[in-house]
Ligand code: ADP
């Protein structure tokens with residue numbers, strides 16, 4: 001299990017001599033298994049926070065602890081191993097590999113890895129969990145947007161991460177398809193026990209999470225647990 005703690009986390013970008021403080025003064029604790037939505041206007045730091053939590057990038061101030069341990073200063077190999085063990089990512093653009101079949105896309109995180117389970121069996125299992133067993137041999141171009149996102153979700157959880165990090169995964173989908181993707185992620189949160197960070201612009205979806213973090217101008221302006229508006 002991995003609990004995550006942000007202590008005075010800040011991230012600034014430097015470009016053309018102009019410094020952007022993308023996130024500032026983030027102090028948050030997350031417990032494995034939580035379902036957390038992150039909302040806020042464009043440019044408020046949601047994606048930045050998500051990439052820091054997922055070790056795709058590192059804070060310029062403060063620190064992030066995973067079960068009490070900071071991983072920022074370790075080697076690239078250690079960071080990639082850490083990510084393989086603990087983190088799955090999905091994005092607004094599905095980022096599937098176009099020349100690989102659905103099953104091969106799902107298998108791809110396991111290609112160069114040693115694991116204790118049967119890779120093909122596991123890939124088929126997660127493909128079934130997202131309801132696309134019958135599309136195993138299809139190419140991404142033969143699938144709808146909602147189906148492609150399901151494949152991306154299967155790929156993100158095939159290695160059994162503790163946390164699924166979702167950056168506007170419904171942003172490219174019509175609202176009905178978006179709702180079913182949200183429900184699928186909720187179901188996986190319960191079945192697989194992995195925690196979820198769900199970045200969204202959709203307040204209706206955000207309020208369905210157990211905990212909603214609202215960001216503005218790089219800071220957390222509210223952190224609400226257990227409130228459901230709908
Ligand atoms: P959100 O996800 O809420 O839209 P972002 O985290 O993408 O917000 O961006 C927060 C701020 O940081 C914005 O002002 C954005 O322009 C800036 N920013 C994000 N990524 C970079 C980057 N790689 N280089 C420079 N500025 C960036």
Ligand code: ADP
Nearest residue numbers: 013015020042043046047048051092167168171
């Ligand atoms: P999202 O839709 O998730 O908010 P964006 O479209 O804002 O993502 O950003 C996409 C990518 O561009 C991200 O990797 C982000 O870090 C980077 N980015 C965002 N704003 C800037 C910026 N002002 N300068 C450079 N890179 C940026």
